[in-house]
Amino acid sequence: MAKITAGVATSHIPLIGVGVDQGKQDDPYFKPIFAGYDWTKEWIMKPENKPDVVIMVFNDHASAFDQNLIPTFAIGCADEFQPADEGWGPRPVPVVKNHADFAWHIAENLILDDFDMTIINKMDVDHGLTVPLSAVFGQPEEWPVKVIPLAVNVVTYPIPSGERCWKLGEAIARAVESFPEDLKVQVWGTGGMSHQLQGPRAGLINAEWDQKFLDDMTANPEHLPLIPHIEYLRETGSEGIEMVMWLVMRGALKGQVKELHRHYHVPASNTALGHIVLENGA
Amino acid sequence: MPQKVAEYFEELEDIPGTRVFTAKRARKGYWLNQFCMSLMKHENRERWRADERAYLEDWPMTDEQKEALLARDYNRLLDLGGNVYYLAKVFSTDGLSFVDAVSTMTGMSVDDYKKMMMAGGRSPKGVRSIKEGN
Numbered sequence: 001m002a003k004i005t006a007g008v009a010t011s012h013i014p015l016i017g018v019g020v021d022q023g024k025q026d027d028p029y030f031k032p033i034f035a036g037y038d039w040t041k042e043w044i045m046k047p048e049n050k051p052d053v054v055i056m057v058f059n060d061h062a063s064a065f066d067q068n069l070i071p072t073f074a075i076g077c078a079d080e081f082q083p084a085d086e087g088w089g090p091r092p093v094p095v096v097k098n099h100a101d102f103a104w105h106i107a108e109n110l111i112l113d114d115f116d117m118t119i120i121n122k123m124d125v126d127h128g129l130t131v132p133l134s135a136v137f138g139q140p141e142e143w144p145v146k147v148i149p150l151a152v153n154v155v156t157y158p159i160p161s162g163e164r165c166w167k168l169g170e171a172i173a174r175a176v177e178s179f180p181e182d183l184k185v186q187v188w189g190t191g192g193m194s195h196q197l198q199g200p201r202a203g204l205i206n207a208e209w210d211q212k213f214l215d216d217m218t219a220n221p222e223h224l225p226l227i228p229h230i231e232y233l234r235e236t237g238s239e240g241i242e243m244v245m246w247l248v249m250r251g252a253l254k255g256q257v258k259e260l261h262r263h264y265h266v267p268a269s270n271t272a273l274g275h276i277v278l279e280n281g282a
Numbered sequence: 283m284p285q286k287v288a289e290y291f292e293e294l295e296d297i298p299g300t301r302v303f304t305a306k307r308a309r310k311g312y313w314l315n316q317f318c319m320s321l322m323k324h325e326n327r328e329r330w331r332a333d334e335r336a337y338l339e340d341w342p343m344t345d346e347q348k349e350a351l352l353a354r355d356y357n358r359l360l361d362l363g364g365n366v367y368y369l370a371k372v373f374s375t376d377g378l379s380f381v382d383a384v385s386t387m388t389g390m391s392v393d394d395y396k397k398m399m400m401a402g403g404r405s406p407k408g409v410r411s412i413k414e415g416n
Contacts, residue, residue: 062365067316087374155367200299201300203404205399206405235406235410267399267402
């Protein structure tokens with residue numbers, strides 16, 4: 001049976017991708033950014049931890065989807081996805097390979113579980129999906145895991161509530177458990193933490209709020225889905241709203257969830273970088 | 283429904299120096315944002331670079347939107363329905379990073395903005411709510 005073994009969350013700041021692609025890991029600006037991923041890099045490649053499949057909860061940044069099509073929740077079901085050209089050529093990263101049977105199984109189960117998923121077969125994936133892979137896996141010839149892309153609209157309002165994201169995570173967990181193949185599965189939530197990329201208030205960072213959010217991932221998780229959009233926006237900046245995607249990940253975990261690793265650093269570009277690794281309970 | 287829809291949208295307008303990309307803004311900025319998307323193609327970037335004003339003639343945007351684009355007035359573009367992930371195609375074509383472009387919306391120089399970020403970023407104190415002034 002397929003089993004969710006861990007949840008991972010990480011920012012997907014484009015600059016992290018630039019750092020990896022241009023080999024700047026030892027540059028003084030980048031060093032503290034990458035140092036916080038060393039633990040995860042070692043942990044994830046140990047055979048007992050290495051996932052077969054990552055369900056990657058991310059958002060598209062006007063790359064695959066434009067204003068013609070704005071799916072609230074979408075799942076990638078094709079065999080592979082190419083890195084997107086975001087305006088300066090595609091990132092030099094491997095093609096993202098899916099486990100399409102498993103992705104279709106999850107799509108079917110979610111729809112029958114009352115989540116009206118959009119199914120995508122052709123989608124170029126942007127930094128929202130590829131930067132987390134680079135941060136954790138570096139520059140391999142091929143990504144060492146299969147990836148099921150799960151895109152959430154966090155750009156055009158209204159976006160889904162934190163509660164809805166959490167419940168989607170719970171439904172994903174049910175779908176995973178009913179897949180007969182023996183697979184180790186991780187759910188990754190990406191984006192955040194505090195940042196605002198627009199207007200005179202740009203550059204907003206709220207380390208105190210972010211740290212409490214990280215604490216509450218294990219200390220007070222039942223509070224997390226109740227945070228309204230306006231609180232993310234006021235406290236963590238207009239783009240801090242991406243943290244609702246972390247709730248899909250957290251909603252997919254159950255029982256006594258244990259924090260294995262945490263990394264928080266300001267700044268990476270305009271953003272507070274946050275990263276956490278959570279072991280799933282029973 | 284946990285909250286009244288009208289209240290939800292009213293609250294989104296109560297954040298200082300912020301334009302949340304609501305459906306209302308998205309409608310206003312539809313062609314502006316679709317124009318931005320066109321710059322993801324190399325040949326379109328070349329046409330845009332060669333003659334910006336001529337390239338804009340193909341797009342059913344308002345004159346205000348066109349002038350704001352030519353002036354790279356990003357705050358104005360946000361008011362006119364632009365969204366930063368779309369506008370990013372314009373400043374990327376200009377060779378600007380997110381930090382470079384975003385800083386122009388704050389009234390700070392790029393250097394001062396970078397210094398602010400290195401020092402931990404902008405505090406939310408005083409910029410949470412227009413009504414509350416906190």
